[in-house]
Amino acid sequence: xxxxxxxxxxxxxxxxxxxxxxxxxxxxxxxxxxxxxxxxxxxxxxxxxxxxxxxxxxxxxxxxxxxxxxxxxxxxxxxxxxxxxxxxxxxxxxxxxxxxxxxxxxxxxxxxxxxxxxxxxxxxxxx
Numbered sequence: 001x002x003x004x005x006x007x008x009x010x011x012x013x014x015x016x017x018x019x020x021x022x023x024x025x026x027x028x029x030x031x032x033x034x035x036x037x038x039x040x041x042x043x044x045x046x047x048x049x050x051x052x053x054x055x056x057x058x059x060x061x062x063x064x065x066x067x068x069x070x071x072x073x074x075x076x077x078x079x080x081x082x083x084x085x086x087x088x089x090x091x092x093x094x095x096x097x098x099x100x101x102x103x104x105x106x107x108x109x110x111x112x113x114x115x116x117x118x119x120x121x122x123x124x125x126x127x
Contacts, residue, residue, distance in 0.1 A: 003125070006082075006083055006086050006087060006090060007081075007082050007083075008081065009079040009080065009081060010079075010080045010081060010082055011054070011056070011071065011079070011080040012056055012078070012079060012080065013056060013057065013079055013080040013122070013124040013126075014056060014057035014058065014059065014077070014122070014124070015056070015057075015058050015059075015075070015076065015077060015078070015079035016041075016057075016058075016060075016061055016067075016068075016076045016077075016078065016122075017058050017060060017061065017074055017075040017076075018060075018061050018062070018063045018065060018068065018074040018075070019060040019061065019063060020063045022060040022061065022062055023039075023116070025060045026038075026039075026041075026060055027100055035042035035058070035105065037058075037060075040059060041057055041058050041059030041060065042057075042058050042059075043055040043056070043058075044056045044057075044058065045056050054080075054082065054126075057078065068120050069120070070092060070099065070114070070116050070118075070120070071119055071120035072118065073118065073119050074120070075119075076119070076120050076122055077119075077121055077122070078121075078122040078123075078124050079121065079122070079124070080124055080125075080126060081123050081124065081125050083125065084102060084109045084110075084111050084123055084124075084125035085102065085109070087123065088102060088111045088113075088123070091113055096113050096114075097113060097114040098111070098112070098113055098118060099112035099113060099114060100112055104110075106127065107126065107127055108124050108125050108126040108127050109124070109125040110122060110123065110124055110125075111123045
């Protein structure tokens, strides 16, 4: 597959940020913005232009989480992609820092990269 043949990012899959007190932060968002947050955050459900179901995850993480490592930033973006394996190969070829190994779950494949300022980016290919 050539670089021209692959769609890179297709949308925002999630917004994640660290909090000193995730439960309190979740309660604030629930009370003041009406976001029905659970311990895992909230999945915004939507339909794309073709009528297919989709979702975007919003979650708080404990301030001490290691999930954002090696980034020291208090947030992480998750972007939806169509072909994670091909995209990771292209990004590696382009000199982008790949973090860890791709992981597969029943809800999709995940890979991680760093941007030039050290922000960790999660790439998600939904099932």
